[in-house]
Amino acid sequence: MDTEIKINQHFIGGEWVDAEGGATFEDINPLDDSLYAYAARGTGGDMRRAIAAAKSAFPEFRESTPTERERMLLRIAELMEDRQRDLVDCLIDEIGSPVQKALFEFNKGLTMVRAAAGICRNVRGETIPSDRPGTFSMSVREPLGVVAVITPFNVPLIKTTRLVTNALAVGNTVVHLPSEMAPHLSLIFAEITAAAGVPAGAYNVVTGMGADIGDELTGSRDVDFVTFTGSTVVGQHINEICAKNKTPNTLELGGKSPTIVLADTDLAKTMPLAARSVFMFAGQACIASSRFYVERPIYDEFVKRFSMIVGKLGMGDLRDPSTVIAPVISPRQRARIKSHIADAVAKGATVVAGGEWEGNRCQPTLLTGVSENMTVCRTETFGPVTSIYPIDSYEEGLEKANDSEYGLSSAIFTNDIDKAFHFARNTGAGMCHINGPTIHDEAHIPFGGNGESGVGREGTDADMEAMTKLKWVTVQL
Ligand code: NAD
Secondary structure, X not given: OOOOOEEOOEEEOOEEEOOHHHOEEEEEEOOOOEEEEEEEOOOHHHHHHHHHHHHHHHHHHHOOOHHHHHHHHHHHHHHHHHOHHHHHHHHHHHHOOOHHHHHHHHHHHHHHHHHHHHHHHHOOOEEEOOOOOOEEEEEEEEEOXXXXXXXXXXXXXXXXXXXXXXXXXXXXXXXXXXXXXXXXXXXHHXXXXXXXXXXXXXXXXXXXXXXXXXXXXXXXXXXXXXXXXOOHHHHHHHHHHHHHHOOOEEEEOOOOEEEEEOOOOOHHHHHHHHHHHHHHHHHOOOOOEEEEEEEHHHHHHHHHHHHHHHHOOEOOOOOOOOEOOOOOOOHHHHHHHHHHHHHHHHOOOEEEEOOOEEOOEEOOEEEEOOOOOOHHHHOOOOOOEEEEEEEOOHHHHHHHHHOOOEEOOOEEEOOOHHHHHHHHHHOOOOOOEEOOOOOOXXXXXXXXXXXXXXXXXXXXXXXXXXXXXXXXXXEEO
């Protein structure tokens, strides 16, 4: 690891620049709260500069050919491979990723970029029959202009690669506000994009406190699309701002994803997948399964086996490939997790595994006896905590799974194909996995949720549609 403390700048208009007034903030390593780097503390003025740079780069960038954009994006992927070490180290030391999660994220990020390159030749309209004789009628798909990309701390490389490169693939320019917990990662990505030939101004990164400068970005009349991933409360705020300006947007927000386990499932196969559904990156995943509904005949056995598995999840050195449990990102998040567990225990829940802390890491925690009056029952914890509830039938499981304001991912484990497909059709979630964990994402799938989990979908096809506009063109022959 590089021990020199970095002092980062914004990346605006192809140049590295300090924040207006020179302010910085501390970028903290969550493992031990040590200083990882300093980042430029952006102002409204910095944000306006970045938006202006993206706006002025747009007319030329939109004229770039599919070949040019495809080459740039594929070059980004190559350079990411050259910089794998830097990116993986950053994921470990800036946000506390265990190396296995960092490598998973790096490889997923590569697929995001390569899949985006595939969009460039597929930005298509269609010919349309016309009632007017002698008229040739068609739809043409055009880029929108400046896209605001706002990303969370937990999967910063997956979200940055997917959303930035999908936006560039269709000819938009980008202003990126990364999480204040993960500014450095985006700046490595900015270096890579510049080296790959992305023109000055086409990709800009402004770091800082989202609460201070986010509105300057999402409320700007010069921003043509907003894609936000983060908490539901901030997403709601952004939705209201976008509504005022009629700025189209996608919002990928929080979750309380359910998993139903029916009595006919093979527990030997199910248990490792159940553990993966929750504890990857210590439950700091929007699609983590925080509610398990288990049919009563196997309930006790499920709880017993789950407790045994989670007790063995590695909590060692983050660079040890067997380590699974990550530190929790911030004092605020640690306090939130502690309060959810304490509230549940005070109101009668049982901690059947975990519940204790080792430094900034919370042991993987299983709760039983959770009831409606406990915060953990309905609210996103965003930590290594899940609740296990007994159910008397599949129908009860379906009803309880759908009894949530959220609707992101969902899963069912069963060998009954009728019940499995019934669940797929009737889950209120935007994503459903049969005999697989709720944590699953690929570059080209429609990723997203309903209700408090968000609006719209991400992925190559979904972003291609969301980040372009159709124009109707006729030719009178
Ligand atoms: P967060 O909402 O605190 O921050 C997300 C981003 O929003 C950051 O970049 C932050 O700087 C920015 N921000 C804050 N205030 C803003 C404002 N007023 N205007 C514009 N931007 C603003 O979320 P987080 O703690 O980084 O991430 C955790 C949350 O993200 C969880 O709720 C999780 O479920 C969700 N998440 C969702 C998905 C998904 O795809 N649905 C994926 C990952 C994380």
